[in-house]
Amino acid sequence: MENSPVTTNPALADQRNDPSFENIWQELQWRGLVHNSTDEAALEEALAGEPLTYYCGFDPTASSLHLGHLVQLLTMRRFQLAGHRPLALVGGSTGLIGDPRQSGERVLNTPEVVRGWAESLRRQIEHYIAFDGENPATMVNNLDWTEGISALEFLRDIGKYFRVGSMIKRDIVAKRLESEEGLSYTEFSYQILQGYDYLELFRRYGCTFQFGGSDQWGNITSGTELVRRVENVRAHALGTPLVTNADGTKFGKSEGNAIWLDSELCSPYTFYQFWLNTADADVVERLKVFTFRTREQIEDLAREVEQRPFAREAQRQLAWDVTSLVHGEEVTEKVIAASQALFGRGDITEIDEPTLRGAATELSVAEAVPGETTPVDLLVASGLVTSKSEARRTVTDGGAYINNITVDDGEAPVSDHAWLHGRYLVLRRGKRNLAMAVAQLTS
Structure with missing residues (x-):
């Protein structure tokens, strides 16, 4: 999976980090993308220094990525624009196991299903980061270094570095152990597998930085600890916050369904309307996380929200930026034209069938x-x-x-x-x- 094609998404060419910030760390903090981290001063210094190699992982537990993954993909891109080299990890082996959920054991999918999903995710990831240029991304699959290792080798060479006392204290593990369902050894071992990923990526690529959602913090730090114990090297980590709405509800869910990045699972019309319907209380934070607009541009839109909320200018800019990134400008223009035509402000006969089908879901x-x-x-x-x-x-x-x-x-x-x-x-x-x-x- 390492030989990935050059990304052809034209939106990447226009993306820039905001030059008004001293460094990428300061920009991430302003955008609200820092929830927890290893030594903050050391990480900021490392990111401001020579280019480093970092990674973020995506498990194939479905055929598509969703908005939660988009946070990580855009964060990967921000680090890449700052000069650092990304490794995009598709979890061909961890996807066979699945990290522990809040409640209930995961259904284990067949290797054939997971392999197909991994390929689908790989194609999606290629849309959001660049695989050419001075610091090109590399696609990796953790099945490459786990498939050939025996259970005895894994327990002797890797398992000996993990302490059960520390593993069971992690929030999700502790909750599951106290639940009626309990926790299987299969899911309990997930954090060891993810820690092993970090060690292998350090050995193969010199990777010294991993990030992901804050709900993965225990799994992420299992890797930093393993690299420190085995290689005596300081490895860095960052946990981005789980994005929620101002009322505290989980972001990215609509009646229990994720907002998928795959147009077959979530039509571009539905996707655009999701962003257009963002509440005033949430739209500025969404602009910070999901767009590459500068601080000055976002502050201007924040004033629009305060002074002219009825115009919904911030929502329209947010919907345009994210839908264009995910589905392309041409599709976004069709969706906007369809939205207007549905309310009598355009030729309804010009709406194509996929867009009408998407509108029907709304x-x-x-x-x-x-x-x-x-x-x-x-x-x-x-x-x-x-x-x-x-x-x-x-x-x-x-x-x-x-x-x-x-x-x-x-x-x-x-x-x-x-x-x-x-x-x-x-x-x-x-x-x-x-x-x-x-x-x-x-x-």
């Missing part, structure tokens, strides 16, 4: 039979009104629209040619109440 949807279903039926079935009598009044008052065209006759079946891409109708009541009808597919 709206109330009614299934319908082309040639049979009437506008009155659709208004009720979609939830835009509560009864047929209310639907008829809405039509009479001129407040019902199908594909942005005013409905004149609420009882006549919608003609076949009105269905966008043969399957969709955009329904609207008044100016802002949207829904969608989707044609039932016949077998």
Whole structure:
């Protein structure tokens, strides 16, 4: 996995760290990306000195990365822009085990599934960091150094450096040990595997710095301790905060579903709307973490939020920046045009089918039979009104629209040619109440 292709994402060429900061460490602190670390002064000095090699790991526990991973990918890029050399680790072996969860044992996926997911993650990671230039990234897979080692070798050569007393004190381990489910030795051993990664990357690449989410801090420091014990070398570590909303809720979840970076799992339309709907209380912090806008630019947008919150300029800039980075500017422009057209400010027939399909996931949807279903039926079935009598009044008052065209006759079946891409109708009541009808597919 080391021979990774050159990254072709054009957005990388425009990315810069903010020159108003003395060094990358100061910028990370301002952006709120420092939660915990090994010796802070020593790490800041190391990052301000000669280029160092660092790594961040991504376990293939699903087929796609999500917004939590995006924090780490952008942090990797910030360090790379500061002149340091990244190692992007895909956990082909740790993905077979899985780190302990807050509750319940992980389902162990087959090696074939994990291998496919690892390849999918590798392709995604290549989009966010550069694999060419003066300090190119390198892709690594920890299966390369664990697959051939025997259990006896692992226990003798690596396990002897770990103390059980320290391992069971780590928060997640302690919680699981006290739970009814308990903790299997399989998941308990995860921190040893991750510590071994750091040691191998030090030996192979001279890696002396690892970072990840603060929930991984125990696993991360298992590596710094192993490098110190075995090689007598100071290894550095950083834990970035878990991003939460101002109300304390977990960030990046919508009704229990992650906001994935894969457009097949989360449409660009849904992705853009997620950022556009960011609360005023959260948008400035999101700009700091998820964009490369400078301190001056973000402070200007912060004043916009304070003085003209109704304009939602900060949200629109945030949504543009992150969606363009993940899905490209062309797709983002289509999504914005579609958003406007859905509310009558553009040609709705120009919206492509994938974008309409994505919009359908954000709206109330009614299934319908082309040639049979009437506008009155659709208004009720979609939830835009509560009864047929209310639907008829809405039509009479001129407040019902199908594909942005005013409905004149609420009882006549919608003609076949009105269905966008043969399957969709955009329904609207008044100016802002949207829904969608989707044609039932016949077998």
